[in-house]
Structures are given as C-alpha cells and as structure tokens.
Amino acid sequence: MTRLATIVVGVVSTTIVGLAQQNTGGPTAADLLAGLRHPERWVTFSGDYTGQRHSPLTEITPANAHRLAAQWTFQTGTMTRGRGFEVTPLAWDGVLYVTGSNNFAWALDGRTGRPFWQYRRELPANLTYGAQAPVNRGFGMLGDRLFMVTLDAHLLALDRATGTVVWDVVLADYTVGYAATLAPLVVDDKVIVGISGGEYATRGFIDAYDPRTGARLWRHYTVPAAGEPGSDSWPAGTEAMARGGGATWMTGTYDPALRTLYWATGNPNPDYYGKDRQGDNLYTNSLLALDPATGARKWHFQFTPHDTHDWDANHVPVLADLTIDGSRRQVVMVANRNGFFYVLDRVTGRLLRGAPFTATTWARELDAAGRPIVLNDGQGTCVPDQWGGTNFMPPSFDAALGLFFVTARETCATYQPQAPKLVPGESSFGGVVKRDPDKASGALRAIDAVTGERRWEFAYPSPSMAGVLSTASGLVFAGDNEGNFMAFASKTGAHLWHYQTGAPIWGAAAMTYTLDGRQQVLIASGTTLVAFALPAPEAP
Amino acid sequence: MFWRVVGAIAAWVAMLVAAGGSSLAGQAPTLAPGATALAGAALYAARCADCHGADATGVRGPDLTRLWGAGTTDDRVFQTIRQGVAGSIMPASTAPDSEVRALVAYLKTLGTTSTVSTAPVARGSVAQGEATFWRTCGGCHRVGPRGGRLGPDLTRIGVTHSADALRTAIRRASAAITPGYQSVTLVTTSGTTLRGLRKGEDAFSVQILDTRERLQGYRKADLVSVARDAQSLMPDYGPDRVPDADLDDIVTFLTTLKGSK
Numbered sequence: 001m002t003r004l005a006t007i008v009v010g011v012v013s014t015t016i017v018g019l020a021q022q023n024t025g026g027p028t029a030a031d032l033l034a035g036l037r038h039p040e041r042w043v044t045f046s047g048d049y050t051g052q053r054h055s056p057l058t059e060i061t062p063a064n065a066h067r068l069a070a071q072w073t074f075q076t077g078t079m080t081r082g083r084g085f086e087v088t089p090l091a092w093d094g095v096l097y098v099t100g101s102n103n104f105a106w107a108l109d110g111r112t113g114r115p116f117w118q119y120r121r122e123l124p125a126n127l128t129y130g131a132q133a134p135v136n137r138g139f140g141m142l143g144d145r146l147f148m149v150t151l152d153a154h155l156l157a158l159d160r161a162t163g164t165v166v167w168d169v170v171l172a173d174y175t176v177g178y179a180a181t182l183a184p185l186v187v188d189d190k191v192i193v194g195i196s197g198g199e200y201a202t203r204g205f206i207d208a209y210d211p212r213t214g215a216r217l218w219r220h221y222t223v224p225a226a227g228e229p230g231s232d233s234w235p236a237g238t239e240a241m242a243r244g245g246g247a248t249w250m251t252g253t254y255d256p257a258l259r260t261l262y263w264a265t266g267n268p269n270p271d272y273y274g275k276d277r278q279g280d281n282l283y284t285n286s287l288l289a290l291d292p293a294t295g296a297r298k299w300h301f302q303f304t305p306h307d308t309h310d311w312d313a314n315h316v317p318v319l320a321d322l323t324i325d326g327s328r329r330q331v332v333m334v335a336n337r338n339g340f341f342y343v344l345d346r347v348t349g350r351l352l353r354g355a356p357f358t359a360t361t362w363a364r365e366l367d368a369a370g371r372p373i374v375l376n377d378g379q380g381t382c383v384p385d386q387w388g389g390t391n392f393m394p395p396s397f398d399a400a401l402g403l404f405f406v407t408a409r410e411t412c413a414t415y416q417p418q419a420p421k422l423v424p425g426e427s428s429f430g431g432v433v434k435r436d437p438d439k440a441s442g443a444l445r446a447i448d449a450v451t452g453e454r455r456w457e458f459a460y461p462s463p464s465m466a467g468v469l470s471t472a473s474g475l476v477f478a479g480d481n482e483g484n485f486m487a488f489a490s491k492t493g494a495h496l497w498h499y500q501t502g503a504p505i506w507g508a509a510a511m512t513y514t515l516d517g518r519q520q521v522l523i524a525s526g527t528t529l530v531a532f533a534l535p536a537p538e539a540p
Numbered sequence: 541m542f543w544r545v546v547g548a549i550a551a552w553v554a555m556l557v558a559a560g561g562s563s564l565a566g567q568a569p570t571l572a573p574g575a576t577a578l579a580g581a582a583l584y585a586a587r588c589a590d591c592h593g594a595d596a597t598g599v600r601g602p603d604l605t606r607l608w609g610a611g612t613t614d615d616r617v618f619q620t621i622r623q624g625v626a627g628s629i630m631p632a633s634t635a636p637d638s639e640v641r642a643l644v645a646y647l648k649t650l651g652t653t654s655t656v657s658t659a660p661v662a663r664g665s666v667a668q669g670e671a672t673f674w675r676t677c678g679g680c681h682r683v684g685p686r687g688g689r690l691g692p693d694l695t696r697i698g699v700t701h702s703a704d705a706l707r708t709a710i711r712r713a714s715a716a717i718t719p720g721y722q723s724v725t726l727v728t729t730s731g732t733t734l735r736g737l738r739k740g741e742d743a744f745s746v747q748i749l750d751t752r753e754r755l756q757g758y759r760k761a762d763l764v765s766v767a768r769d770a771q772s773l774m775p776d777y778g779p780d781r782v783p784d785a786d787l788d789d790i791v792t793f794l795t796t797l798k799g800s801k
Contacts, residue, residue: 081632082632132634427636432586459743461742480742480743482743483742484742486743498743
C-alpha cells in the first residue's frame with residue numbers, strides 16, 4: 001500500500017514537472033515556421049505559412065472516416081445572426097484557443113471542450129462595419145500571448161494562461177467604418193493584421209506590430225496617396241483614393257525563404273457604383289507581395305480591375321511548388337471571387353495559369369497579363385452575385401495529388417448601380433443587387449492546379465460558405481449551407497461521411513491535430529464547436 | 541462585402557440585405573415627411589417592389605397598402621423590415637435606420653392609411669363565398685381552426701393580399717408558389733412514388749409534408765429521385781372549375797379574413 005502510494009505520487013510529480021516544462025514559453029517563431037510538422041499542434045490560422053490547410057495526419061482515412069463520431073460540443077452562447085462562427089481554433093499543448101462572434105474568446109480543454117477562461121470585449125454601441133458582421137476568425141499566437149483583432153478596430157494581446165488583456169492598441173477609427181475580423185498572422189517578431197470596412201468610405205491597410213509592446217512597426221496602405229505608384233489608376237484631384245476601400249480582412253501567407261508576405265485586398269468603394277472612380281483602382285481586388293521587414297511592396301497582381309460587383313480578392317493565397325511546362329515553379333494560387341482560378345509565379349507575380357472554375361458569364365478568358373476579358377457587366381443579364389464564385393472560406397491544396405479543393409458558388413444576379421451619398425460611418429454600396437432564387441447552387445470542386453481542369457465535384461443544393469481541410473490520408477473535409485460537415489475521398493470526390501451540425505457552416509474551415517495520440521477534427525458551426533474522432537480503442 | 545446567406549428557396553432575398561447602404565444612405569431622420577416618403581418610394585421601387593408589387597398590393601409578398609388600416613404601427617413595420625419574417629422570403633435588412641424610416645414613411649402614404657373601409661372590396665357575396673370556399677378550398681387551406689394544411693393558412697389573407705392578387709393566385713396557382721409550398725415528387729428505391737410539399741432539403745435528405753399531411757423525412761440514399769415539380773399542388777382554378785361568379789364570392793370572403801392565428 002505504501003509502496004503503491006509512493007509510486008502514484010512519483011508518477012504525478014513527474015507529470016507535473018513534464019507539463020510545466022512543456023508549457024514554458026508557448027510557441028516560438030521556430031514553432032510557427034515548423035507549422036504542421038508537429039501534428040499535435042495547430043499554431044496559425046491555416047496550420048502553417050503555406051496556406052495549404054493540408055494536414056500530414058493519416059489516422060482517419062477514406063476506409064474508416066464513416067466511423068467518425070462527435071467527442072464533445074462547445075456552446076459559445078454568442079452568435080452572429082445570418083453569418084457564421086468563422087474561427088479556426090489554434091491548438092497548443094492540448095488546449096484550444098478560440099475566438100467567436102461579438103469578440104468573445106476562450107481557452108478550451110481539447111479533451112472535453114470545457115473552458116479554462118472566457119474573454120469578452122466590451123464593445124461600443126455605435127459600431128459600424130463591426131455591427132453588420134460581428135465575426136472573428138481566430139487568434140494569432142506567439143509565446144505566452146494571443147493576438148486578436150476587434151470589431152471596434154483594435155488589436156489586443158491576451159495572456160495565454162488567463163485571457164487577460166496585456167496590451168490594446170487602436171488600428172483605426174471604427175466610427176468612420178473600420179472594423180477588424182481576421183486572424184492575425186505572426187511572422188518572426190511581428191504581428192501582421194489587416195482591416196475590414198470596404199463598404200464604408202475607408203482606406204485599406206496592412207499593419208505590423210511589435211508582439212511585446214503593441215507598437216506599430218509599419219503600415220502599408222493598399223490604396224496609394226496622390227503621386228504614389230498606382231495613383232494614376234484613380235481619377236486625379238478627387239477624394240476617391242482617400243476613401244477607396246481595398247480592405248485586407250483575410251489572413252495572408254508567408255514564404256520564409258523568399259522573405260515575402262502574400263496578402264490580398266478587397267473591393268474599391270463604393271462597391272457597385274464606379275463612375276466616380278474611373279480607372280483600375282489599384283491596389284484593390286489584388287494580391288500584394290510585401291517585405292515583412294518593412295511593409296514595402298515587391299509586386300502586385302490585380303484580379304478584378306475597376307470592380308463593380310464587390311468581388312474582393314480576400315482569400316488565403318496558397319503557396320506551393322508546381323511543375324509547369326517542365327519546370328519547377330514557386331507559385332501562389334488563388335480561386336477568386338470573380339470565378340477564375342489563378343496560378344501566379346510568387347517570385348515575380350506574373351500569371352502562369354488562369355481559367356474559370358465556375359460557370360461565370362462575366363468573363364471566360366484572361367489576356368496574357370491576366371486581365372479578364374469582360375463580356376457582361378451584369379447590369380442587363382446576370383453574372384455571379386456579390387458573394388462571387390467563392391469567397392473567403394479557406395480552400396485547401398494536396399500537393400501529392402496536385403489538387404486544389406474549393407467551395408464554388410454558382411449564382412445569377414443583376415446589378416443596379418446608384419450614386420451613393422458618402423457619409424462617414426454609413427455604408428456606401430452604391431446600388432442594389434438582385435439575385436435569381438432559382439439559379440443558386442454550390443459545389444465542392446477539385447481543381448488540377450497545373451491545368452485548371454476540374455477533376456471532380458460534389459454538388460450542394462445551395463451555395464455554401466464553408467471552408468475546406470484536406471489530409472495526407474486522402475480526405476477532404478468540407479461543409480454546406482444546410483449544416484452538414486462532410487468527409488470526401490480526395491482522389492474521387494466520393495462522399496464518405498457527414499454530420500448535421502444544425503447551422504450553416506459559414507466561413508469556417510476545419511482543423512485537425514492529435515491529442516493523446518488520437519486525431520481530432522474540429523469544425524465551428526452556428527454557436528457550436530464540435531470535435532470529432534474515431535472511437536477510442538476498447539480498454540483491454 | 542458580405543452579409544447573410546439564406547437558404548435555396550429564399551436565396552434571392554440577399555438583394556435587400558446587400559442593398560443595405562445604397563444611394564440614400566445618410567438621409568437624415570429630420571427630413572420633412574414628404575421628402576422622406578419620396579426617398580422611401582425610390583428605395584421601395586429598388587428593393588421591395590419585386591415581391592410586394594410596384595403598387596404594393598402584393599405579388600409573392602403581401603399587400604402593403606392596408607397595414608395601418610389593419611392596426612399596425614410605424615414601429616412594428618420598422619421592426620418587420622429590420623428583422624425580416626422568419627420562415628418566409630422576407631429577409632432582415634441591414635440598411636441604415638434612416639432608410640428604413642424612409643420606407644416606413646412611404647408605405648404609410650399608400651392606400652387606405654387612415655380611412656379604412658371595412659366593407660369587402662370585392663364584388664361577391666361573403667356568405668356564398670364562405671360556403672364555396674369550404675367546398676372547394678378548405679381541404680387544403682386553413683382558416684382559424686378549420687381546414688387543411690397542404691396550402692398556406694388563410695386566416696389573415698385579407699390583411700396581406702388584395703382582391704386582385706387573390707384572383708390571380710386562384711386562377712394561376714403555379715405562377716407564384718408560396719415558399720415552403722413547393723411540390724416535390726419522390727421515388728423510393730422500392731418503387732413507390734410520393735408527392736408532398738418540400739419543407740426542407742439538404743445534400744443527403746429531404747423533408748416533406750406528404751399529401752396525407754404527414755411530416756416525413758427521407759434519406760436520399762433511400763430514394764431513386766427527388767424532383768421539384770413545376771406545378772403547385774394547387775391546380776389552376778380556371779373558369780371551368782370555378783366560374784367567375786364563384787370566384788367573386790370566394791375572393792370577397794377571403795378579403796374579410798383578418799383574424800389572428
């Protein structure tokens with residue numbers, strides 16, 4: 001008895017010491033670089049800096065996915081009506097770090113879903129964009145700090161252990177129309193964030209902050225000032241640039257070898273009315289390549305010049321190496337809201353491939369430089385709606401199969417531009433969009449990244465806003481607007497499993513990690529976060 | 541940039557939501573009533589007329605010309621525009637308060653705002669209409685506690701639809717099918733054909749109210765086909781089935797229905 005008690009005490013103290021050692025420091029910059037090479041972690045929005053959202057885990061396979069079962073459900077107690085619970089949880093040392101609607105946030109026990117702490121920001125009553133889309137897509141993490149942006153356009157550092165605010169800095173004046181919703185990206189010793197609010201008279205930017213102090217290190221405006229490069233793509237002598245939009249509300253990606261940050265920009269403002277902003281409106285609806293040390297732009301690629309359909313380019317730019325025409329190319333891939341799938345050289349920004357992945361009637365071809373050859377502006381007969389051929393929900397990429405998995409939307413809408421009255425703090429869409437209810441559907445599509453051809457699709461009854469996760473075992477996890485969380489075979493698109501979550505899966509993509517040696521798959525939906533795993537082995 | 545996504549049936553409604561800040565954003569609430577109503581008229585034409593009709597007497601959505609006559613208030617109309625109507629194609633609006641107020645001001649200028657006639661606006665007999673209704677329509681439609689469930693509940697139809705809209709709905713039933721009343725035909729793997737109203741559908745299942753008024757869910761794995769029928773379960777009641785005089789009576793009766801459910 002005494003001996004047994006001693007042994008037990010010995011085991012307990014070893015465990016305590018072990019945990020304490022493991023907890024020290026939290027993720028370092030090197031851990032962030034390692035990304036998914038440590039499958040018991042998920043340390044940044046897309047899992048790693050490539051944005052591929054493709055896990056090396058192989059416990060759950062096409063052969064056993066039908067046995068997936070819910071392990072627990074976490075209820076947030078807060079929701080965004082008509083929008084989503086859009087978070088990708090971060091996982092570190094068995095703990096999940098989760099942000100929710102209305103700037104709630106939690107640290108959850110990965111084993112049970114039980115909270116360690118809850119944070120809730122007191123928000124002002126006069127939010128602007130943040131009142132219309134009170135969402136958040138997740139934390140950034142470094143050491144013992146978590147980084148979160150807010151609907152009143154602040155950036156916060158929270159203490160990872162307690163959820164208390166360490167510092168709080170202002171990104172922009174929310175009363176004008178700014179808000180922030182994205183998951184920050186931590187690169188080396190910088191917290192990189194973007195801004196929302198392109199429906200208001202705002203000017204987009206990408207910022208870098210010191211993770212220790214919150215001091216701003218640089219700001220890159222996405223719309224130029226007078227006389228700067230790109231300013232000739234706007235009317236001279238007007239206020240159009242100062243309120244030109246170009247919001248930056250989706251997390252970018254990073255190539256540490258090229259020391260380049262890839263970050264996308266949103267619509268010009270007003271969204272639908274373009275007469276007062278003649279020109280291409282650089283650098284809206286573009287992909288920007290930036291030097292993370294200074295914020296200086298290396299190159300840009302504009303997907304939709306002079307956009308009048310609200311087709312933001314705010315997607316996760318997916319980095320990969322592909323063999324194209326016999327040579328190995330470093331590429332960045334984007335399935336864009338304008339209905340085209342793009343492969344760019346990520347060193348130069350030059351177009352390598354570009355083809356529609358949807359049935360869009362707006363344009364069917366790009367010219368050699370990548371400029372769309374527009375056939376229909378959508379004012380007479382319909383083109384895709386203002387949510388586009390896909391949206392910000394993350395895609396995934398399986399390098400072994402060369403397949404890019406994306407949620408595609410097929411819609412039909414006509415646009416009626418109207419000159420807006422521009423008032424600070426009031427949205428300025430500049431028109432009306434009419435959607436045809438009988439012409440709206442969705443699909444999960446697998447695109448051959450080199451050829452742009454569709455390998456397979458799984459059709460949904462309505463357009464979905466759910467993101468995608470894939471795994472090295474040959475699985476794709478996706479979601480639909482009817483609430484199903486689903487698993488498919490990556491090679492064939494065969495449906496393997498689904499679970500009805502009870503609310504549209506909206507903006508969120510799944511993440512996966514191992515906990516106590518068992519692979520977990522998590523998805524946010526409605527007011528719930530649900531963890532799935534294969535049944536635990538029976539005790540002997 | 542992005543707002544709410546609605547289900548397949550109501551997909552088009554995002555138009556109104558997306559319109560949430562268009563041309564008249566910034567109309568101060570202190571505008572003269574006439575100017576506000578004028579602004580509201582423009583907003584109405586762009587965002588509401590598709591469903592409620594250019595003259596607001598109702599097409600797919602209800603007649604809006606008799607809201608105040610039926611006892612509603614400015615606040616209630618404001619909140620209905622703001623929040624939408626759950627379970628219908630009427631979406632919530634994120635338009636600025638000033639625009640919603642302008643719409644309310646415009647709607648209030650329409651039709652029978654203050655001088656409501658309680659007399660039937662149609663030209664038939666209420667009593668005859670009621671009798672014909674229960675012979676012809678009551679199997680599928682409900683008024684108060686009586687009637688069937690395969691068609692929309694008509695307890696308040698006199699509030700929401702004009703006589704003209706009712707005539708059209710009876711003569712050409714499939715021209716505008718009320719959301720939630722789309723007919724579907726299912727064929728099971730055992731060869732049975734079922735017809736019912738499509739109450740819900742996702743990639744793997746369909747939920748119907750069958751023709752025996754039984755709520756039934758089916759897994760698509762157990763079905764050979766799920767077809768959305770072009771025709772409503774309600775046939776077009778042409779003059780051969782409902783002579784003009786009977787139609788007048790039925791419509792007259794229906795316009796008197798303003799009860800609460």
